[in-house]
Structures are given as structure tokens and as C-alpha cells.
Amino acid sequence: MWGSPKGEIRLGEIQNTWANRVSDKGMLYLFLLPTFILLLFLVIFPLIWSLYLSFCDYSANTANPPVFVGIRNFSFIFQQKEVWDRFIVTGKFVAMAVIVEFFLGFFIAMLLNREFYGKSVLTTLFILPMMFSPAVIGKFFRFMMDTNWGIINYILGKLFGMPKIAWTTSYEYALPSIVIADVWIWTPFIVLLSLAGLSSVPKYLYEAADVDRASGWFKFRYITLPYVAPILLLAVLFRTMDAFRFFDLVYVITEGGPGYSTQIVPFYIYKLAFSYWHTGRSCALAYILLIIIIALSNIYITYLNRLRRA
Amino acid sequence: MNEFQRRQAKNRVIVVILLVMLCVYLFPIYWMFSTATKTKLDAFSLPPKWVWRPQVENFRNVFYVGGGGALGKVKGVEVKPKPSAFLRQLGNSIIVSFISTILATFLGALSGYVFSRMKVRGKDDLLFVVLSSRMLPPIVIAIPLVMMYRALGLFDTLFGLIIMYTVFNLAFAVWMMRSFVDDIPIEYEEAALVDGYSRFQAFFRFIFPEMRVGMVATAIFSLIMTWNEFTFSLLLTGERARTAVPSIAHSLGTAGVNWGHIAAGSFLMVIPVVVFTFLLGGNLIRGFTFGAIKE
Numbered sequence: 001m002w003g004s005p006k007g008e009i010r011l012g013e014i015q016n017t018w019a020n021r022v023s024d025k026g027m028l029y030l031f032l033l034p035t036f037i038l039l040l041f042l043v044i045f046p047l048i049w050s051l052y053l054s055f056c057d058y059s060a061n062t063a064n065p066p067v068f069v070g071i072r073n074f075s076f077i078f079q080q081k082e083v084w085d086r087f088i089v090t091g092k093f094v095a096m097a098v099i100v101e102f103f104l105g106f107f108i109a110m111l112l113n114r115e116f117y118g119k120s121v122l123t124t125l126f127i128l129p130m131m132f133s134p135a136v137i138g139k140f141f142r143f144m145m146d147t148n149w150g151i152i153n154y155i156l157g158k159l160f161g162m163p164k165i166a167w168t169t170s171y172e173y174a175l176p177s178i179v180i181a182d183v184w185i186w187t188p189f190i191v192l193l194s195l196a197g198l199s200s201v202p203k204y205l206y207e208a209a210d211v212d213r214a215s216g217w218f219k220f221r222y223i224t225l226p227y228v229a230p231i232l233l234l235a236v237l238f239r240t241m242d243a244f245r246f247f248d249l250v251y252v253i254t255e256g257g258p259g260y261s262t263q264i265v266p267f268y269i270y271k272l273a274f275s276y277w278h279t280g281r282s283c284a285l286a287y288i289l290l291i292i293i294i295a296l297s298n299i300y301i302t303y304l305n306r307l308r309r310a
Numbered sequence: 311m312n313e314f315q316r317r318q319a320k321n322r323v324i325v326v327i328l329l330v331m332l333c334v335y336l337f338p339i340y341w342m343f344s345t346a347t348k349t350k351l352d353a354f355s356l357p358p359k360w361v362w363r364p365q366v367e368n369f370r371n372v373f374y375v376g377g378g379g380a381l382g383k384v385k386g387v388e389v390k391p392k393p394s395a396f397l398r399q400l401g402n403s404i405i406v407s408f409i410s411t412i413l414a415t416f417l418g419a420l421s422g423y424v425f426s427r428m429k430v431r432g433k434d435d436l437l438f439v440v441l442s443s444r445m446l447p448p449i450v451i452a453i454p455l456v457m458m459y460r461a462l463g464l465f466d467t468l469f470g471l472i473i474m475y476t477v478f479n480l481a482f483a484v485w486m487m488r489s490f491v492d493d494i495p496i497e498y499e500e501a502a503l504v505d506g507y508s509r510f511q512a513f514f515r516f517i518f519p520e521m522r523v524g525m526v527a528t529a530i531f532s533l534i535m536t537w538n539e540f541t542f543s544l545l546l547t548g549e550r551a552r553t554a555v556p557s558i559a560h561s562l563g564t565a566g567v568n569w570g571h572i573a574a575g576s577f578l579m580v581i582p583v584v585v586f587t588f589l590l591g592g593n594l595i596r597g598f599t600f601g602a603i604k605e
Binding site: 014015017019020021022023024026027028030031032034035036038039042043045046047049050053060108111112114115116120122124125126127128129131132133134135136137138139140141143144149151154158184189192193195196231234241244245246247248251252266269270273274279282283286287289290293294297298300301304305307308 | 321324325327328329331332335336338339341342345354356357358417418420421423424428430436438439440441442443445446447448449450451452453454455456457458473474476477480484489505506507508509510511513514534537538539540541544545555556558559561569572573576579580583584586587588591594595598599600601602603
């Protein structure tokens with residue numbers, strides 16, 4: 001008997017099943033459809049609807065149907081000084097947070113970029129804050145930043161004899177408070193990306209530089225930096241985009257106050273939509289934000305693809 | 311001292327500096343733990359108590375509510391502890407995170423495979439659409455979604471939250487899985503195709519099992535991100551389907567602000583994330599760059 005040994009494939013067994021008759025094309029549709037149906041239903045359709053609403057006078061908490069008003073919402077937004085103020089607050093927040101995160105993160109990454117026992121555990125511990133929920137962390141920072149019984153004021157007072165600071169409730173310090181929480185959460189992101197960049201620098205370049213007795217600065221400027229720069233740019237771009245997307249920290253730390261001093265744009269949209277119920281106007285502003293984000297993410301994705309190919 | 315010894319000494323000094331920095335940096339987590347395990351009086355005492363007897367009071371009170379906060383016998387009447395709203399919300403968080411993670415990882419694996427291996431018309435555009443769904447501000451989608459969910463009866467349901475989070479994780483999963491499939495040698499399928507398997511069969515028999523490492527990493531990432539998510543849960547749920555994060559942001563709904571409770575609740579939210587982050591290990595960088603940078 002010429003029976004096939006166990007484990008060998010017999011063509012008939014493979015080919016007589018329905019799974020064998022699924023064509024490549026059929027498989028392609030079968031695999032992609034669920035993803036794109038979900039995207040269509042929960043992302044693209046809502047976006048189209050909110051585009052329509054952005055041209056309407058509409059309030060979601062009344063029974064009145066949307067009334068088409070053309071570009072009035074947009075022209076209204078551009079005329080409002082308050083809206084520009086919110087963009088300025090957002091810009092300040094992004095600038096402060098990203099600059100501090102950048103230098104602190106890169107500094108920590110430079111220190112971490114060497115061989116020592118327990119390196120991976122130490123690195124992961126430094127990365128941790130980024131994995132926590134900003135809303136939860138922000139809430140706790142508010143507790144630590146309390147003027148009278150917060151631990152931060154106590155430590156600053158003990159160590160440096162500083163007077164008590166009204167962190168989250170004063171005009172001067174409210175935005176810096178959010179920046180501090182943001183820095184705590186997102187510095188690890190810069191650490192992580194910087195480490196990836198630093199480890200991509202070929203060792204022999206440093207060895208060659210050592211042979212030539214190059215200075216530490218020279219090595220940093222002409223070997224390290226060129227390798228790390230593209231990844232650092234990516235990191236900064238990503239953080240900038242993020243600052244335009246989320247409002248968790250503002251929501252839990254200052255709730256936009258005092259006054260409007262910490263109302264970054266996404267938080268303002270949230271307020272417009274769900275506190276003042278200017279649904280149409282909030283959609284219009286949301287679309288302006290969306291265009292900014294799409295422009296930024298276009299650059300970001302182009303960069304990602306370039307790194308992928310490299 | 312020769313060159314080698316000098317370098318080693320320098321390394322040692324830097325590691326000590328790093329350890330000191332780490333202690334300062336992770337102080338808030340220590341403080342969270344200490345506030346959660348101190349009595350109400352000790353939690354607010356300044357100068358702070360550095361030595362204290364750990365209490366589980368706060369954790370118990372986060373989970374169970376007795377009559378007016380008191381448990382045991384009050385005026386001769388037995389007060390039975392009732393599960394608190396937070397306990398239910400924590401349950402919601404677990405259900406919603408796990409189901410949406412499984413769905414997103416599976417669908418992402420399928421699409422990721424197609425995008426990695428097959429010719430798709432307009433592939434780059436489709437991938438861009440997928441990723442931009444992740445990049446756009448949640449609030450932009452949330453405004454029309456709230457209306458849509460109310461109209462469809464999905465508002466404040468676990469199902470509604472689960473499909474939203476599935477989409478939220480899907481973009482990430484597609485990109486991650488594509489990068490993991492890129493790493494699997496193409497010869498695997500070629501051999502199977504030569505043997506007479508259809509592509510579909512070859513995928514499930516040979517490629518899908520090879521993708522498990524990638525799927526685990528993708529799943530852990532999605533799990534953490536859903537667990538932490540704030541905006542959608544805040545806006546798409548009310549009493550019933552709310553998850554734990556917005557509930558903590560709203561002070562756990564207790565009268566007045568009980569920071570011991572908040573610290574205990576926050577600590578419970580943070581601990582699983584620590585465990586999962588260590589499980590992720592070397593895949594962290596890959597996750598945060600959507601698979602573009604591999605270690």
C-alpha cells in the first residue's frame with residue numbers, strides 16, 4: 001500500500017473544502033470590510049454629519065431642527081476675540097509643555113543610553129507615567145497641588161523656603177500647573193523615542209571619533225544629533241498634535257479656569273457643545289481644529305513612512 | 311586609573327544619578343499609595359507622616375457603601391455593605407476594555423495582513439484614512455456621536471461603548487499588525503500556496519499562528535488605552551455604562567471630596583497598567599510609533 005504517512009498533505013483534503021475556494025479577491029474584501037464598515041459607521045458618517053451641522057444654527061438640547069445658515073458660524077468664530085484667545089492659550093500650553101518635555105526627556109535618555117545592570121527595568125520605570133490615564137493622574141496632581149495642604153507646596157517650602165503658591169486657582173499658575181502634569185506624563189514619550197534614536201547610531205562612528213581624539217561636543221553634534229534628529233522631530237510633532245486633541249488634564253485640574261485662562265481649544269469645543277449647547281458653532285470650531293490636525297498628521301505620517309523604509 | 315576604569319566609574323555615578331531622579335519622578339505614585347492607605351487624619355497632616363500603619367479602609371469604602379459610610383452595628387441595627395457605584399464602573403471598565411480589545415486585535419490582524427501582503431487599490435489612502443481616525447480629536451467625533459447614539463438608543467449602553475472603543479483601537483491595531491506581518495518571512499505562504507492551499511487557508515493555518523506575539527503586544531496596548539480612556543466614556547455614558555476613569559475625575563460621586571477614596575480608586579486604576587507595561591517590554595516604542603520603529 002502506498003498510503004501517505006501521517007502529517008503529509010494530501011491535495012484532495014485541502015482542495016475539497018470551502019476554505020480552499022475563497023479567492024484572493026474574496027479574502028481581501030472579507031478581511032477589510034469589517035474594519036471599514038466600522039470606520040464608516042462610527043467615524044466617517046459622524047464627520048459628515050458634523051460638517052453639515054457646522055453650517056447650521058442648531059442646539060442639540062432643543063427640539064428645533066437645524067437651520068442652514070451658510071458660513072455664518074465660521075465667520076462668527078473668526079470674529080470672536082475669545083476664540084483667538086483660546087488658540088493663544090493652546091499655543092502657550094503646547095510650547096511650554098513640549099520644550100520642557102523635550103529637554104528633560106532627551107537628557108534622561110542620554111543618561112539611560114549606556115550599558116548597566118538592570119537597564120531595562122529602570123527604563124520601563126521611567127516610561128511608566130506615560131501609560132497611566134491622564135484624567136486619573138491629573139486628578140491626583142490637583143490634590144498634590146492644593147495651596148494649603150498639598151504636598152508640593154510643603155516640599156517647596158521646606159526645601160527652598162518658597163511661599164505657598166495657589167497652583168490651580170490663580171491666573172499666573174493655572175496653566176503652568178497643567179504643564180507640570182503634562183510634563184510628568186509625557187516626558188517618557190521623548191525618552192522612549194530618543195532612546196530608539198540613540199541606539200540607532202552605529203558604535204563604530206564613536207570609535208572612529210575616539211581614535212581621532214574628537215571632543216565630546218563634536219561627537220554629540222556631528223554623530224549623535226544627525227541620527228537622533230528625525231526621531232526627535234517625530235516626537236515633537238506627535239506631542240503637538242496630542243495637545244490639540246485631548247482635554248482630560250484641563251478638565252480635571254482647572255476646569256478651564258480661573259476665568260478662561262486655561263481653556264485650550266478642545267476643552268472650549270467641549271464647553272461650547274455640552275455646556276452652552278451651541279452645537280452648530282462647536283461643530284464649526286471642531287472642523288477648524290480638524291483641519292489643523294489633518295495638516296499635522298499628514299506631515300507625521302509622511303515621516304513615519306520614511307522611517308519605515310529606512 | 312586607566313581609561314576603562316574611568317569610564318566604569320563614570321557609568322556608576324550616572325546610574326546613581328538616574329536612581330535619584332527616578333525616586334523624585336515616581337514620587338506621585340508613592341504619594342498616591344500613601345494617601346490611599348492612610349487614615350483621613352494622617353492623609354492631610356503636614357508635615358506628612360512618613361511612617362504609618364497601612365489601612366485598607368479606603369479601598370473597602372471605594373467598593374462598598376454602608377449606611378452613611380459606617381459598617382457593622384449602628385444603633386443596634388446591622389448595616390449591610392452594598393456594592394458601590396465604583397465597583398460597577400470598574401466592572402464596566404474591565405468588560406468594555408477586554409471585549410473591544412479582542413475585537414480590535416482580531417479585525418486589525420485581518421486588515422493588517424491584507425495591507426502588508428496583498429495589492430490593494432489606493433492602499434496608501436486607505437491606510438491614511440485608518441490612521442487619521444486615530445489622530446483626530448475625540449471631541450470632534452463625540453459631538454455628532456452623542457446625538458447619533460441618543461437617536462439609536464446606544465447612549466449609556468455597554469454595547470455602544472464597546473463598538474466605539476473597537477474603532478478607537480482598530481486604527482492602531484491595523485498599523486501595528488501590518489508591521490508585525492511585515493516581519494514574517496513571505497516564504498511561509500509561498501510554500502503553503504505551492505502545496506495547494508488557498509491564500510485564505512494558508513493565512514489561518516500558517517500565518518495567523520505566527521502573528522500571536524504581535525497580537526499579544528497589540529492587545530496589551532489596546533487594553534491599556536481603553537482602560538485609560540476618558541472623553542468617550544464621559545460623553546457617551548450616563549449612570550449605567552460609565553467606566554471608572556471619568557468617575558474618578560468626578561470624585562467618585564461622594565459627597566465632598568474624599569481624597570483618600572480618590573487615591574484608592576486611582577491606585578487601583580494604575581496598578582494593572584504597571585503590570586501590563588512590564589509585559590509589553592520591548593514593544594513599547596513600536597506601539598507608540600504605530601509600528602514604524604522596531605527595536
